[in-house]
Amino acid sequence: MRSGPDARTGEQAMPQAGGGKRKRVAAIVTEYRFNAHADVILGRLLGDFDYAPQLEVVSIYTDQVPDNDMSRDMAARRGVPICGTIAEAIKLAHAEGGIDGVLIIGEHGDYPTNEKGQKMYPRCRLLRETLEALDELNVRVPIFSDKHLSYDLNEAKWMYNQLKRRAIPFLGGSSIPHTPPVPAYDPAQLETAREWLVVSFSTSIEAYGYHGLEVLQSLAERRSGGETGVSAVWALRGADVWAAMDRGEWPEALLKSALSVYPDVPAVHPRERDNDPVLFAAEYADGSRGYVIQFKDLVDQWGYAFRSDGGVTAARCDSEKKRPFGHFERLTRMIEAFVISGQPPFPMERVLMSTGLIGYGMEALYAHGRVDTPLLDIRYGQERDESVKAVDQGEPGGELPAPEQVLRRPPFSMAVRSGSSVYVSGQGGIDLTTSRIAGDDLATQFEVTMRNIADALAKAGLTTADIVRATVYLSDRSLYGPFNELYRSYFQPPYPARTVVYCELNYGLLVEIDVVATDESKTYY
Numbered sequence: 105m106r107s108g109p110d111a112r113t114g115e116q117a118m119p120q121a122g123g124g125k126r127k128r129v130a131a132i133v134t135e136y137r138f139n140a141h142a143d144v145i146l147g148r149l150l151g152d153f154d155y156a157p158q159l160e161v162v163s164i165y166t167d168q169v170p171d172n173d174m175s176r177d178m179a180a181r182r183g184v185p186i187c188g189t190i191a192e193a194i195k196l197a198h199a200e201g202g203i204d205g206v207l208i209i210g211e212h213g214d215y216p217t218n219e220k221g222q223k224m225y226p227r228c229r230l231l232r233e234t235l236e237a238l239d240e241l242n243v244r245v246p247i248f249s250d251k252h253l254s255y256d257l258n259e260a261k262w263m264y265n266q267l268k269r270r271a272i273p274f275l276g277g278s279s280i281p282h283t284p285p286v287p288a289y290d291p292a293q294l295e296t297a298r299e300w301l302v303v304s305f306s307t308s309i310e311a312y313g314y315h316g317l318e319v320l321q322s323l324a325e326r327r328s329g330g331e332t333g334v335s336a337v338w339a340l341r342g343a344d345v346w347a348a349m350d351r352g353e354w355p356e357a358l359l360k361s362a363l364s365v366y367p368d369v370p371a372v373h374p375r376e377r378d379n380d381p382v383l384f385a386a387e388y389a390d391g392s393r394g395y396v397i398q399f400k401d402l403v404d405q406w407g408y409a410f411r412s413d414g415g416v417t418a419a420r421c422d423s424e425k426k427r428p429f430g431h432f433e434r435l436t437r438m439i440e441a442f443v444i445s446g447q448p449p450f451p452m453e454r455v456l457m458s459t460g461l462i463g464y465g466m467e468a469l470y471a472h473g474r475v476d477t478p479l480l481d482i483r484y485g486q487e488r489d490e491s492v493k494a495v496d497q498g499e500p501g502g503e504l505p506a507p508e509q510v511l512r513r514p515p516f517s518m519a520v521r522s523g524s525s526v527y528v529s530g531q532g533g534i535d536l537t538t539s540r541i542a543g544d545d546l547a548t549q550f551e552v553t554m555r556n557i558a559d560a561l562a563k564a565g566l567t568t569a570d571i572v573r574a575t576v577y578l579s580d581r582s583l584y585g586p587f588n589e590l591y592r593s594y595f596q597p598p599y600p601a602r603t604v605v606y607c608e609l610n611y612g613l614l615v616e617i618d619v620v621a622t623d624e625s626k627t628y629y
Contacts, residue, residue, distance in 0.1 A: 128160050131206075132165045135169070140212040145207070145435065149161050190230065191237040194237040195237060221469070227249060260463070279435035288521065301395045304397065304399070316398060317461040319421065325451075325484070331453065340382075341381070354383060366403050386461055449567075519560040526621045533613060546615060578615055
C-alpha cells in the first residue's frame, strides 16, 4: 500500500558524526523492513548498526508500508519527517536548509513479476518524480539509485539519457563488485583478459543474477581498449547448461578455477550437485566472452575466474553472509563519498550495461535461446583510467606540460596495493580530464585533490573513509589555517594520522596530498 504523510514526532535528533555541517539528503525507498536494502543502507545513515554517518537524512518517502515496516519507528526516534510524496520529501529538504543529494533505494517490496520473471520495481517512476521535483527547484544534486536502472530496457535508456542531459552525478549498482577479492591479485591482469566466468547463487534468478552480471561487467570494462559493447546474449537452464559445456560452448576450466577459491565446495563436479543451474552468456562486440553461472546453493558468495596473458586468475567476492552485512557498510561509505565529492567512483555506463545484460539475459532465458542486444552498443572506457593520472616532474612553478606530453604514463603508479594497504601517490588540484590546474584558490584545488584520491582508492575497492594516514604538502605556511577548515569539512573524527610539510610545489599548486588506506579494522588513539 502507498504511504501517507507522517508528522515529525521524533524523540531525539541524530547526533552529528563530526564538527562540520553534514551534507543533507532525501531518501526515497520502496519499503523499509528488517534486512531490506533500505534497512542496511538507510538504516546505517540513520545511525543504526553502530554506524557514524557522514550524511544527514532530512526527509524520507516510502512507496509501500508493509506490516513489518521499520520506517515509522526509526524516523520518529531520529526526528526525520516521512513525506507523502517524493516531491514533498525533496522540497522539504530544500526548504529547511538545502538538499545535497537524493538516495533512491528501489529494492524489495510487494510489486508484480512479469512473464519473464522480472520484478517490476518502479525505479523509473521514482527517478522521474525525483527529477521533476529537482527541475522545479532548479537544483542539480548527486543521485544514488540502488542496483540496476529498470526491468524495462526502454525505461533504463530513458533514465540514463535524462541524467546525462542534466549532467547529474550518478551512482548506481550493487555492493558486490566493491567487495575485496579473496585471494587478492594485481588488477592490471584484467587489462589483457578476454574471457570471464562468474559464479552466482540463489533461486532468485533476476535479483542475484544481476549481481553476477554486474561483477562480470566490472571486470570486463577493465580490459585494454575499454568497453566496446555487447552484440548478443544467450541463456540456458538445467540440463542444457551441462550439455553446452560438454560441447565446449562455455569454459568448464574457468568454472573449476572459480570454484577452487571456495573452501567448502565439495570435490565432486558441480553437475553432480545441481541439475538446474542457469547460465547467462554475453558476446562482446570485440570478440570477448563473459559468462555467469548461477547455482541454487552450491556456494554462498559470488566468485569468478578470468583468462589473461598471465594465465587464469580466480577470486571470490568477500561479502558478509549474515547481518550486519559488512559489504553494505562499504557501499554506504561509497555513497557518502560520492555525495560529498559529487564524483562517482566509476562510469555510470557500467550500470546501464549491467542493466541491459540482466534485461536481455532474462529475455533470452524466457526465449530459450540467443537474443541480439541493440541497446548495448555502448562504448566507454574507464575515463579516469584513460585520463592522465599525474604530470611529469618539471621545473617548480613552471607551466603544465602540453597534452601530448601529459598523456605519457609518468614513472610511478597512481596507487599500489600491498596486502590490506593501498598507497596513493601524491595528488594535486589537477583536473584529470583536461590535465590543467582546476583553479587558483585553495578550496577548489583541495576539492579536486580529494576527488582524485577518491578515484584512485575506488580502483582498489576502498573509499576515503578507509584512509589511515595523510601527508599534506602546502606551498605556504599561511595556508595552514584555511586548509584545516577544508580538511575538517571533508574528514569526520576520528581523523586519520597526518603530517603537514611546507614546500614549493610544481606547476604553482597550492596543495598536494598522498595517503595510505586499508581494508582492515582501525584503532584510533
